Amino acid sequence: MQKDIEITMLPHEVEQTELINQKLAQALKLPEARINGYEILKRSIDARSRKVIFRLQIRVFVDEEAIPEVYTINYPNVSAAKPVIIIGAGPAGLFAALQCIENGLKPIIIERGKDVKQRRRDLAAINKQGLVNTESNYCYGEGGAGTYSDGKLYTRSNKRGDINKVLQVFVNHGAEPDIAIDARPHIGTNKLPHIITSIKDTILNAGGEVMFDSQMTDILVEFGKVKGIEINFEEKLFADEVILATGHSARDIYELLNRKNILIEAKPFALGVRIEHPQEIIDAAQYHCDIRSEFLPPAYYSLVEQVGSRGVFSFCMCPGGIIAPCATGENEIVINGWSPSKRNNPYANSGTVVQVTMDDVQGYDPLRMLHFQSEIEKMAFEAGGGNLVAPAQRMVDFVNNKLSIDLPKNSYLPGTKSSMLDNILPNFVSDSLRAALPLFGKKIKGYYTNEAILVGVESRTSSPVRIPRDKETYQHPQVKGLYPCAEGAGYAGGIVSAAIDGINCANAILSAS
Numbered sequence: 001m002q003k004d005i006e007i008t009m010l011p012h013e014v015e016q017t018e019l020i021n022q023k024l025a026q027a028l029k030l031p032e033a034r035i036n037g038y039e040i041l042k043r044s045i046d047a048r049s050r051k052v053i054f055r056l057q058i059r060v061f062v063d064e065e066a067i068p069e070v071y072t073i074n075y076p077n078v079s080a081a082k083p084v085i086i087i088g089a090g091p092a093g094l095f096a097a098l099q100c101i102e103n104g105l106k107p108i109i110i111e112r113g114k115d116v117k118q119r120r121r122d123l124a125a126i127n128k129q130g131l132v133n134t135e136s137n138y139c140y141g142e143g144g145a146g147t148y149s150d151g152k153l154y155t156r157s158n159k160r161g162d163i164n165k166v167l168q169v170f171v172n173h174g175a176e177p178d179i180a181i182d183a184r185p186h187i188g189t190n191k192l193p194h195i196i197t198s199i200k201d202t203i204l205n206a207g208g209e210v211m212f213d214s215q216m217t218d219i220l221v222e223f224g225k226v227k228g229i230e231i232n233f234e235e236k237l238f239a240d241e242v243i244l245a246t247g248h249s250a251r252d253i254y255e256l257l258n259r260k261n262i263l264i265e266a267k268p269f270a271l272g273v274r275i276e277h278p279q280e281i282i283d284a285a286q287y288h289c290d291i292r293s294e295f296l297p298p299a300y301y302s303l304v305e306q307v308g309s310r311g312v313f314s315f316c317m318c319p320g321g322i323i324a325p326c327a328t329g330e331n332e333i334v335i336n337g338w339s340p341s342k343r344n345n346p347y348a349n350s351g352t353v354v355q356v357t358m359d360d361v362q363g364y365d366p367l368r369m370l371h372f373q374s375e376i377e378k379m380a381f382e383a384g385g386g387n388l389v390a391p392a393q394r395m396v397d398f399v400n401n402k403l404s405i406d407l408p409k410n411s412y413l414p415g416t417k418s419s420m421l422d423n424i425l426p427n428f429v430s431d432s433l434r435a436a437l438p439l440f441g442k443k444i445k446g447y448y449t450n451e452a453i454l455v456g457v458e459s460r461t462s463s464p465v466r467i468p469r470d471k472e473t474y475q476h477p478q479v480k481g482l483y484p485c486a487e488g489a490g491y492a493g494g495i496v497s498a499a500i501d502g503i504n505c506a507n508a509i510l511s512a513s
Helices: 017-026 089-100 115-130 144-148 163-172 192-205 253-258 280-286 366-382 395-399 427-443 495-512
Strands: 002-009 034-046 053-062 083-087 106-110 209-211 216-222 227-231 235-236 242-244 267-279 304-307 310-318 322-325 336-340 347-356 390-394 416-418 455-459 482-486
Touching: 002 017, 002 163, 017 034, 017 053, 017 482, 034 115, 053 416, 083 227, 089 144, 089 163, 089 495, 106 366, 115 192, 115 216, 115 322, 144 192, 192 209, 227 242, 227 390, 235 242, 235 280, 242 495, 253 366, 267 280, 267 310, 267 336, 267 366, 280 347, 310 336, 310 427, 322 347, 336 347, 336 455, 347 427, 347 455, 366 390, 366 455, 390 395, 395 427, 395 455, 482 495
Parallel strands: 083 106, 083 242, 106 209, 242 482, 390 416
Antiparallel strands: 002 053, 034 053, 216 227, 227 235, 267 347, 267 455, 304 310, 310 347, 322 336, 390 455
């Protein structure tokens, strides 16, 4: 007999198997001897009261052998099967490829960047020298932006597909099993490269192909039907289906589609800064303590405030993380954040952004939101003075419209320069942030402080362009066989939702065949 129940534990008790068995027996009102084992289904931290607890949803095996379910997938050899071209080796592209293999199709992944090993050298040049390789950076390369996004796997995309399948695929390729049970699962930037490489190996071992240093420079269309692609302005590769999973920073892809009169649409996005605090401030506020217990992870937060008609919200919060330079082109500043698996850096950072609506950027050009985004990034670069030095300001100084005399120590390796962020951000973004930050300080004790630094700019929260597709077939309305996918097409917002969208596109191809 199996029974699913919830129990609560104090942080120091969570790893004590005997105590958990006792609590399960008490909750079920059974002798402890009848409990032959248990499986934790979900684990979350409840810090709403002063006494922080863990909530555990547990499957209990009563009077029967405890045999937890083992998740396995059979990947047949598809080397001789019908090919599907997948543009981009990010989460969407990789999971689309795995699903193609399950469906008996041969995936051919085309990735403009390098593999994980070679990509590291270019990331070192970004951080140490402020040099951006426009084809190999934090966004382009094996695993896409997901490889260095720190592996946040929290999503609300419950209705889009099988979240558990995505998590189990990561576990089967080297992720810690805890990601399948934690309420806010997280892999860690230090572990993701190995996992991404393992997924690539699964694809190759099943007869799929992965091509690096291969930029799609044209898409071949005849009579409203995709025929294949051009690579690096010379080689042509033919297939009847192309999954376009290029991520939200591949601006040349949007420009290519626009030149070829393939329908794309301007789309709202969000713009702001990345805010970093000493992690101890966030810990003290969220856990109601002076010093965080060794049995608790670094605390996170999620904040939202309505300022007039605009939403201001935290985004991609990284406990124990760093701020990273994520530019994909020259003379631009783009920042993001990530955390290692242990989240043991002394800072907590989060994007804090403001909604940018279609009314904010007038015109009919489908690339107008992208051009608006690009101009902000260029102004941030100029304000920093070059070498990816980022403009920054202390929080209270920003709200009081005051240039910071100095800046606090922070995690952004290329360096920061004291600047008036008002000179970079549009007025409606600055005004909204200025109104929201003190209000956030009322929700989290110590948040509103000059110990916090605002670093600009957080501009690529989502794609400023949508590539339309049919809701049922997932195909572009003008080009049969073209499957716009995930973040770059405007249909996902993170690793898990992108992976699910990749799976859905692969299944749509199977349904259409």
